[in-house]
Structures are given as structure tokens and as C-alpha cells.
Amino acid sequence: MEEIGATVVAVYMRYLHDLLKQANMCSMVGFIDPATVSANSWTIADRSRLVAARLQKTDGEQIFMMPYNPGLVSLIGFCFYDFQ
Structure with a gap:
């Protein structure tokens, strides 16, 4: 496995946003x-x-999709936040 940069992750996130927009799911x-x-x-x-x-x-x-790099390995995290 090779490390990818933040730019690649940001471009992928943009692609996902475009897909969500087409499906009318951006608010999710x-x-x-x-x-x-x-x-x-x-x-x-x-x-x-x-x-x-x-x-x-x-x-x-x-x-939320939140890429996180603690300095050792890159992780993609999904954050579920309950305001209640």
C-alpha cells in the first residue's frame, strides 16, 4: 500500500459530493x-x-466523512454525532 496525499482525498470527497448532489442527498x-x-x-x-x-x-x-491522519497511517472516519 502506498500513502496518498490530502489532495487525492479531497478530490475523492468532491466526487462523492457530486454523486450525493445528483441523488438529492447532500443534506445527509x-x-x-x-x-x-x-x-x-x-x-x-x-x-x-x-x-x-x-x-x-x-x-x-x-x-460526516472525516479523513484523519494521526501521523502513522491514514484513516477515513465516519463520525456520527448525537446532539441529544
């Missing part, structure tokens, strides 16, 4: 920018605040 899925949560961006506290702020702007019904 939210995306978090890979550059916002990557291990080499800001501090962990800053990244946590950015993710929390993004989640708080939703209605609680979305599923």
Missing part, C-alpha cells in the same frame, strides 16, 4: 476538510475545536 452527509484534521496541522486542541465547531453547525441528522 457532511465533509470535513482533510487539511483541518491532519497530524501536521495546528495542535491537537486546535484540530479538536475545529471539528467540534463544524459538528455544532449541523442539525444533528448528518453523517
Whole structure:
């Protein structure tokens, strides 16, 4: 397996967004920018605040795609957030 960059992940996320838009399902899925949560961006506290702020702007019904790179291996996470 070879590492892929954040740009490739962002392009794939854009492709998924276009598919969701065609299916009229954009309101169901939210995306978090890979550059916002990557291990080499800001501090962990800053990244946590950015993710929390993004989640708080939703209605609680979305599923989020959040690529995450802890510095060792890239992971794609799906975040389910219950506001209740």
C-alpha cells in the first residue's frame, strides 16, 4: 500500500459530493476538510475545536466523512454525532 496525499482525498470527497448532489442527498452527509484534521496541522486542541465547531453547525441528522491522519497511517472516519 502506498500513502496518498490530502489532495487525492479531497478530490475523492468532491466526487462523492457530486454523486450525493445528483441523488438529492447532500443534506445527509457532511465533509470535513482533510487539511483541518491532519497530524501536521495546528495542535491537537486546535484540530479538536475545529471539528467540534463544524459538528455544532449541523442539525444533528448528518453523517460526516472525516479523513484523519494521526501521523502513522491514514484513516477515513465516519463520525456520527448525537446532539441529544
